[in-house]
Amino acid sequence: MSIVNQKIGGEIQTIASSLLESGEVAAFLGYTKGSLPGMMRPYVARDSGEAGNLSWSSFCVINLANYLPALLRSVEPPRRPNEPPPEGQLPKVGVVATGCWSRNMVVQVQENQIDRSRVVIVGVSSRGMVDRRKVERLVGNREITAIEEEDNVLIVRGKGFEETINRWDAVRDNCKTCLHPDPVIYDELAGGLSGDRQIPDRFHEVEEIEALSVDERWKWFQEEISSCLRCYACRNVCPLCYCPTCFVDDSRPQWVGKSTDEVDTALFHILRAYHCAGRCTDCGSCESACPMGIRMRLFTKKLQKDVIELYGFEPGLEADAPLPLSTYKVDDPEDFIITAGKKGDQK
Amino acid sequence: MAEEVTMNPYLPYPAVIDAVTVESEDGNLKTFRLVLESRQDREKWNHTPGQFAMLSIAGKGEIPIGIASSPTEKGGLLFTVNRAGVVTTALHKMNVGDPIGVRGPLGNGFPVDTDLRAKNIVIIAGGFAFTTLRATLIYMLEHRQEYGRITVIYGARTPGMLLYKEELRAWQERDDLDVHITVDREAPGWDGLVGFVPTIAGQVCPSPDNSAALICGPPIMIKFTMPPLVKAGWTDSQVYLSLENRMKCGIGICGHCNVGPVYVCKDGPVFTREEVQKLPVEF
Amino acid sequence: MKPLVVEKAQAGSWLRKLCQEFDVFGPVETKKGFYNWKRLDGTIVPHIPQGVAKVSIKTFFFPQPEVMFEFDARPTDPEAFRPIEPHCDFNPRVLFGVRPCDARSVALNAMPYREDPYFQRKRKETTIVAFLCEEGCLTCFCTLTGGSPVGIEGADMAVTELETGFFLEPVTEKGLRLLDYEFFRKPTAQEKSIAQERKKGAQKSVEDTASKLRSKDLMDLYNAHFWAAVAESCINCGACTFLCPTCYCFDIQDEALRGKGRRIRYWDSCMFPLFTQHASGHNPRGEKLKRVRNRFMHKLKYFPDRFGPISCVGCGRCVRDCPVNIDIRQVMEGLMEV
Numbered sequence: 001m002s003i004v005n006q007k008i009g010g011e012i013q014t015i016a017s018s019l020l021e022s023g024e025v026a027a028f029l030g031y032t033k034g035s036l037p038g039m040m041r042p043y044v045a046r047d048s049g050e051a052g053n054l055s056w057s058s059f060c061v062i063n064l065a066n067y068l069p070a071l072l073r074s075v076e077p078p079r080r081p082n083e084p085p086p087e088g089q090l091p092k093v094g095v096v097a098t099g100c101w102s103r104n105m106v107v108q109v110q111e112n113q114i115d116r117s118r119v120v121i122v123g124v125s126s127r128g129m130v131d132r133r134k135v136e137r138l139v140g141n142r143e144i145t146a147i148e149e150e151d152n153v154l155i156v157r158g159k160g161f162e163e164t165i166n167r168w169d170a171v172r173d174n175c176k177t178c179l180h181p182d183p184v185i186y187d188e189l190a191g192g193l194s195g196d197r198q199i200p201d202r203f204h205e206v207e208e209i210e211a212l213s214v215d216e217r218w219k220w221f222q223e224e225i226s227s228c229l230r231c232y233a234c235r236n237v238c239p240l241c242y243c244p245t246c247f248v249d250d251s252r253p254q255w256v257g258k259s260t261d262e263v264d265t266a267l268f269h270i271l272r273a274y275h276c277a278g279r280c281t282d283c284g285s286c287e288s289a290c291p292m293g294i295r296m297r298l299f300t301k302k303l304q305k306d307v308i309e310l311y312g313f314e315p316g317l318e319a320d321a322p323l324p325l326s327t328y329k330v331d332d333p334e335d336f337i338i339t340a341g342k343k344g345d346q347k
Numbered sequence: 348m349a350e351e352v353t354m355n356p357y358l359p360y361p362a363v364i365d366a367v368t369v370e371s372e373d374g375n376l377k378t379f380r381l382v383l384e385s386r387q388d389r390e391k392w393n394h395t396p397g398q399f400a401m402l403s404i405a406g407k408g409e410i411p412i413g414i415a416s417s418p419t420e421k422g423g424l425l426f427t428v429n430r431a432g433v434v435t436t437a438l439h440k441m442n443v444g445d446p447i448g449v450r451g452p453l454g455n456g457f458p459v460d461t462d463l464r465a466k467n468i469v470i471i472a473g474g475f476a477f478t479t480l481r482a483t484l485i486y487m488l489e490h491r492q493e494y495g496r497i498t499v500i501y502g503a504r505t506p507g508m509l510l511y512k513e514e515l516r517a518w519q520e521r522d523d524l525d526v527h528i529t530v531d532r533e534a535p536g537w538d539g540l541v542g543f544v545p546t547i548a549g550q551v552c553p554s555p556d557n558s559a560a561l562i563c564g565p566p567i568m569i570k571f572t573m574p575p576l577v578k579a580g581w582t583d584s585q586v587y588l589s590l591e592n593r594m595k596c597g598i599g600i601c602g603h604c605n606v607g608p609v610y611v612c613k614d615g616p617v618f619t620r621e622e623v624q625k626l627p628v629e630f
Numbered sequence: 631m632k633p634l635v636v637e638k639a640q641a642g643s644w645l646r647k648l649c650q651e652f653d654v655f656g657p658v659e660t661k662k663g664f665y666n667w668k669r670l671d672g673t674i675v676p677h678i679p680q681g682v683a684k685v686s687i688k689t690f691f692f693p694q695p696e697v698m699f700e701f702d703a704r705p706t707d708p709e710a711f712r713p714i715e716p717h718c719d720f721n722p723r724v725l726f727g728v729r730p731c732d733a734r735s736v737a738l739n740a741m742p743y744r745e746d747p748y749f750q751r752k753r754k755e756t757t758i759v760a761f762l763c764e765e766g767c768l769t770c771f772c773t774l775t776g777g778s779p780v781g782i783e784g785a786d787m788a789v790t791e792l793e794t795g796f797f798l799e800p801v802t803e804k805g806l807r808l809l810d811y812e813f814f815r816k817p818t819a820q821e822k823s824i825a826q827e828r829k830k831g832a833q834k835s836v837e838d839t840a841s842k843l844r845s846k847d848l849m850d851l852y853n854a855h856f857w858a859a860v861a862e863s864c865i866n867c868g869a870c871t872f873l874c875p876t877c878y879c880f881d882i883q884d885e886a887l888r889g890k891g892r893r894i895r896y897w898d899s900c901m902f903p904l905f906t907q908h909a910s911g912h913n914p915r916g917e918k919l920k921r922v923r924n925r926f927m928h929k930l931k932y933f934p935d936r937f938g939p940i941s942c943v944g945c946g947r948c949v950r951d952c953p954v955n956i957d958i959r960q961v962m963e964g965l966m967e968v
Contacts, residue, residue, distance in 0.1 A: 034955035036768065041955040042863040062954060066865065070918075133663070141663050143680065145768055159765075227666070229685075231899075233867035233953050249904050251433055258883065259695035259896035289953035291869045292684070293662040355747045357698050357882075357893075358713050406703035406886030409893075432909035448713065592914060593906050595882045600742050602879030602900060605924075606914070608848060608932040627852050629906075629914040629924070 002057070002149045004191065008124055009056035011190035012096055015122050017051035019094045025120050026075040028094035029064050030054040037147040038132035042067060056096075056190075058130040058149055058167065061288035064095055065104035065239035069113050071095075092118045096190070098126035100174075100283035102183035103316025104239040107279050110323060113242060116185075123186030125194045128168070128175035129284070130154065133293060135170045139163050174284035174297055177202035184317060203305045205298055221266070227292040228265045230258070234286035234296050235272055240279050247271060273299035278307045278325040281316050310336070356598050359403040359448025360388040364441055365423050372507025375430045376475050377439055378415065380423040381449055394418050395456030396483035397589060397617045401597050402426060403448030407437040411594040411612070414452060415478040417485035424449065427478040427510060453597040454616050457483050457561060457587060466559045467495035471572055473502050473544045473564030477510050479589060480563050484518075491523060498553050502529040502544040506537045527551055544568050549575030561587045566630075573620070583621035590616050590623070590630045606630045631800040634814035635821060638795055644813040646672035648724055652757070655690070656726040657683040670726065678727040681767040682945045686875030687725055687732045691739065691752050695894040698748065698882070703891030713893075723756045724808065730781040731772045731943040733760040735875035737784035741937040742878065757804040760785035763832060769946030771959055776840055776939050779832040790825045797825045840934045842966060851931050852923065856964045861922040863954040868899035870948035870956070871925065876941045879905075900924050926961050 016028040032043035032053045040059045044067075045051045075091040097105060102121060108114040136144060139156050148155040154170060156163050168176075175181075179202065182193045201207075209217060232248075235241045248256045248268050256271075257264035273296070280300040287297040307313055310333045311324035324332075366380040381402075383389045394400075394414055401409045410432070416425035430439045441447070457463060457479075468487060472480045487494050499518065503509045509528065519526045529540035529547045540547055545568060552575060553560075560576065562569055569588060576586065592604035592611045599613030607627040609615065636644055648654050649672035656676035658668040664684040670676065699713040736753065743749040763779035766772075772779060782788045787805030790797040797817060800806040817825070843851070871877040881898035884891055898905060901921050907913040915921050933941035942958065949957050 035957040035960060036949070036955065039955040044862050062865075067863075137663055143767055227660075227662075227684075229868070229872040230897075231868035231872045232902075233865065233869045236865040236867040237953055245904075249902070257885065258881065259894065261695070289865070289867070289869075291873060291951035291953075293664065354745075355715065356745060357747075358715070361712055403893075404884075405701050406884050406891040408884045409882065435909070591908070593908055595880070598745065600746060600878075601881070601895075602898070602928070603881070603905060605928070605932065607852065607927070608935050625849070627849070629920065 002151050004127065004151050005056050005058065005149065008191040009054065012056055012122060012124070013051050013054050015188050015190060016045055016054055016094055017048040019120060020045060020051055021048040024092060025094040026091035027071060028054070029067055029071055030096045030122075031056060031060045031064075033057075034059075037144050038130070038135060044071065056124070058127065058154075058171075059132065060096075060098075061129045061131070061172065061285065062237055063101050063104060063239055063283040063285040064097065065101050065108060066237055066285065068093070068095060068105065068108065068119065068239070069242065072114060072118055090115075090118055092120055094120040094122060096124055097121045097183050097186060098124050099178065099180040099182050099184065100126070100281040100316075101239075102185050103180070103281040104283060106184055106316040106319055107281070107323070108239060109319065111279075111326075116319075120188070121183065121186045122188045122190050123183030123193075124190050125183070125192065126175065126178070126181040127194075128171035128178070128181070129288075130167065130170045131172040131288065134172075135165065138165045138170055172284050172288065173205065173295075174282045174287070174301075177205075178282065180317070185319065203301070206302045206305050209298065209302070222262065224294055224298075225265055225269050225296075226262070228260065228269070228294055229292060230260055230265060230268065231291065233289040233291060234294075237285045237289040238276070239283075239285075240276050241272070269296055269299060272296075273303055276300045277303040278311070278313060278323055279315050280304055306336070357450070357596070359401065359409075359450040360392075361385070362424075362447050362449045364443055364445045364447055367441075367443060370427060370510050371475075372505065375439075376427060376508075376510065377430075378425055378427045378510075379438070379441075379447075380416075380425055381447060382423045383449060392424075392452070394452035396459055396486045397456035397479045398452040398454045399479070399597075399616065400424070400426070400449050400451030400453060401594075402428075402434070402438065403450065404434055404437050404441070405446070405448070408434045409448075409450070409595075410434040410438075411453070411597060413479035413482075413589070413616075415481050417482045417489065419486055419489040425482075427475060427481075429475050450597065454612060455614065457617050459483060459486055463559050464493055465495065466557055467497070467553070469498045469500070469553045469558060469560040471500045471544060471548055471560060471562045471564070473568040474504070474508070475510060476563035476565070476589070477501055478563075480561060481511055481514070483561060488524070495557065496525065496553075497523070498525040498527070498551065500527045500529070500544060500548050500551060502531070502540075502542075502547065504531045506530050506534050506539075525551075543571070545571035545575060548572050549578075552576075552579045555579060555581040555585060559585050559587060561589075563589045583624055584619050586620035587617055588620055588623055590618060592630050631806055633797060633799040633817055633822070633825070634809055635792070635795045635797055635817045636813050637815075640813045641796060642672075642675050644811060645670065645675055645726070647811055647813075648672070648726075648808060651722075652724045653721045654724045654726055667725075676727055678761045680763075680765065681770065682729050682732060682947065684873075684947075686735060686873065686945065686947065687728055687758075688735065688739070688875050688878070690723065690725060690756060691736065691749055692878065692880065692897065695896040696748055698893045698895055700890070700892045703884075703886035703889055720752075720755065724759060725756060726759045728758050728760045728785070729763060729945070730760050730779060730783075730785065731770070731777055731945040732875050733758050733784035734772075734777045734781055734943045735784065735945075738876050738937075738939060738941055738943065739878050757786045757808060758784060759787045759789060759805070759808070761789045761791070762829070764791070764828065767946060769949045770944060771946060772944035774837045774839055774959065774962065775942045775944040776836060776838065777943050778836055780829045790828055792821060792824060795821075797821055799825075839930075839962060839966070840938065840940045843930050843940065844934050844938075846931075846965070846968060848931060848935070850968050851965055852927060854964060854968050856961075857919055857923045860926075860956060860961060860964075861919040864901075864918060864922050864956055865954060866901050866903070866918050866921060867953065868897075868901050870952055871899035871901055872897055873947040873951055875943060875945055875947075876929070877925075881905075900928070922956075926958065926965075929958075930962060930965055 019025045028045045031040045146157040361384045362381045365382045368378040370376040594604045594612045595601040599610040604611040657665040786802045788799045880895045929941040
């Protein structure tokens with residue numbers, strides 16, 4: 001049993017229960033245990049009894065910020081689509097937030113998707129979430145029937161085997177390169193804080209691809225997305241993707257074909273990544289949600305690196321820092337604009 | 348074992364636009380008369396009032412449109428089309444002589460030759476949903492002796508938005524037909540009825556004895572038309588509605604138009620209100 | 631039809647022969663550690679993994695996209711709109727190493743697709759070689775859906791793996807055709823009894839979920855109290871529907887370029903809001919809850935009411951790969967209790 005997660009889970013339950021009991025919040029968004037080993041289910045508790053179903057583990061891989069706008073609307077008094085909200089304080093919701101999730105909430109506040117005063121954030125310092133597919137690979141892709149979590153190891157069981165693996169070996173790539181495991185904004189804390197981390201080569205995955213030739217990079221990209229089903233799990237799980245009608249779904253005009261044609265699929269992934277530039281916190285939800293194991297996180301990671309290099313900016317760290325791609329400055333860099341005579345192998 | 352399928356139900360019949368009539372003052376409603384190109388297709392074609400067809404515009408796509416003409420009318424199929432989406436917008440730009448595809452007839456239609464026979468008929472329509480009811484009315488007038496009293500209650504927002512204006516006038520002249528045309532608000536030059544369809548339906552309030560009502564219109568109109576009818580003693584099994592949902596295949600496979608267990612395209616679009624009441628409200 | 635046995639040493643030669651005559655596909659491990667359907671060239675006998683391949687065999691019956699017909703796309707040309715059906719664009723195919731759940735999905739999909747020429751043509755040209763399951767996976771539940779780990783519904787040939795060979799039972803004429811070679815021998819009495827025993831062992835009590843759900847009132851199920859809770863965590867992606875072997879909904883669209891056009895159909899999902907949206911903007915299933923409910927109600931109530939069986943074969947793909955762990959088994963349980 002993981003003592004750390006047990007403690008965090010217990011504190012989340014206690015805080016959620018008292019917030020719901022006192023009526024401070026109308027709903028509390030966290031996680032509950034899933035039906036399979038290595039799976040957690042996002043969960044909304046609506047009374048203190050349901051708060052007892054809340055749980056915490058290393059498999060909370062989906063960014064809860066994604067659910068916040070809809071959850072906030074769901075606790076408001078019902079009204080017609082274009083009717084303005086009623087006067088006065090609207091009901092609040094509680095939510096668990098790790099470092100990256102809280103940073104997405106900062107971005108949501110900046111982009112007017114959520115009202116900070118209506119959200120009670122219970123911060124959790126992330127120890128890095130575990131990728132269940134890595135766990136599967138670490139036990140030779142044998143079928144897993146149970147995963148028992150301890151603080152630093154995972155005990156993995158299947159038919160006729162039991163293996164103990166190092167937890168960190170199975171932690172997701174984005175978590176391994178994360179500098180900010182602590183929540184940036186919070187109202188309460190479950191568990192302690194752990195401070196920023198130093199990672200000298202946090203863009204090594206991107207740099208390896210940047211080092212390839214243009215043709216090799218294109219080949220890598222095409223291979224990576226070749227199995228895409230266009231199920232849009234990556235988009236739908238992303239707290240940045242909230243357009244009422246996504247460009248891939250639009251029919252007037254129709255920007256992208258809807259089948260799995262390779263040009264259309266490539267266009268979807270490239271444009272989706274660009275829409276996330278300067279806003280993505282590398283929470284890794286997209287990759288965790290992808291049923292086909294596509295590492296689309298590397299596309300947004302490359303843009304994260306570019307935004308740092310061009311604008312010296314990382315999203316969600318400061319509540320009042322303007323988002324670089326939605327504000328204009330006279331001295332904005334524009335070297336990346338490819339003009340005639342300047343084509344070529346641009347980074 | 349796989350069965351041999353000889354006919355491809357997805358292939359449209361080639362057809363040509365034979366006439367275009369602008370129906371409404373805003374220009375958003377036009378009636379297209381289409382003629383199937385091959386004689387064989389024309390001879391094979393046989394529809395029931397209330398059925399629809401998929402109209403194809405090459406490169407734009409297909410849309411389901413109710414057939415506005417009666418099978419008793421010769422010289423082409425009529426479709427009154429509201430300009431709303433990609434295909435209807437393209438269709439509105441087309442002219443006489445332009446090629447088009449027609450797939451159908453699809454759906455069930457009104458039971459004009461069975462359950463509606465020998466009944467008093469009340470036709471209640473609002474807006475441009477009058478189209479398949481026009482087909483029904485024309486059919487019934489062709490077989491006038493097969494039906495009892497026929498009452499028509501039809502309303503539009505303004506006089507200029509009424510469909511088939513000349514026919515309306517002709518119908519009003521007939522003494523074997525009780526026609527009530529209404530518009531939502533007073534308008535210059537309009538000396539007919541003023542008021543919403545449900546209000547007029549309440550005033551006219553036809554008797555439910557040996558009667559059937561066919562209602563087509565926006566959901567809100569249908570909702571408010573029911574109470575006066577119920578008050579006058581109408582039951583749900585006497586009321587026929589035509590549902591609309593997004594349709595793609597038109598033959599009950601693709602999954603878009605289902606309302607609970609039924610496919611509007613295949614099991615409908617015509618249902619009795621009694622049948623609709625048993626379904627989830629997903630239309 | 632009489633069963634035959636191919637020795638494992640001979641299986642490669644048989645497969646090579648099949649690859650010469652048919653397009654043969656089998657589950658092949660990709661670099662991501664998943665099994666996916668790949669064209670076999672006869673050089674390797676694929677290892678048939680326990681459980682199902684990542685993507686179901688519906689990819690062979692519902693190509694992404696499928697060209698329905700082609701036409702001249704100059705909309706004002708009086709000679710333009712003459713639909714031309716494409717030629718059958720594939721050779722007869724063999725799907726080698728299909729699990730009984732996937733094979734059954736083809737039989738179930740054939741019910742709504744009875745009059746669909748594209749599907750029926752593909753079914754006619756495809757021979758399904760099903761490998762019967764010895765053991766289930768954590769996410770398998772075929773016996774809850776009316777199927778069986780050793781079921782042969784939808785299959786053209788059933789294969790039971792023996793120690794030194796494969797016990798081959800043709801189910802249809804198409805399956806029998808694959809045995810038209812010299813690599814086989816008659817099974818021994820012992821082999822026959824082993825295959826029989828294996829089947830008995832695997833044939834667990836099959837639950838008649840379909841008739842139980844058919845007997846329940848539709849609106850009672852529709853109004854069940856748990857739908858909001860099921861929908862709460864759903865992100866409305868199409869992972870479940872696209873991985874599902876019995877989710878068969880499609881959309882149709884025209885594509886036109888330089889005067890040439892084609893009408894295609896491609897996978898669509900009732901999870902997507904635009905699936906039901908009218909041109910007016912009105913949406914009969916505008917809320918997530920309604921869409922989630924529709925997917926399950928279609929599989930577990932609407933389909934059985936119309937066709938008999940439930941539209942689920944228990945392959946467990948949606949259970950395994952739903953990003954937020956929505957588990958259809960729990961939904962089935964909930965509906966059974968209504």
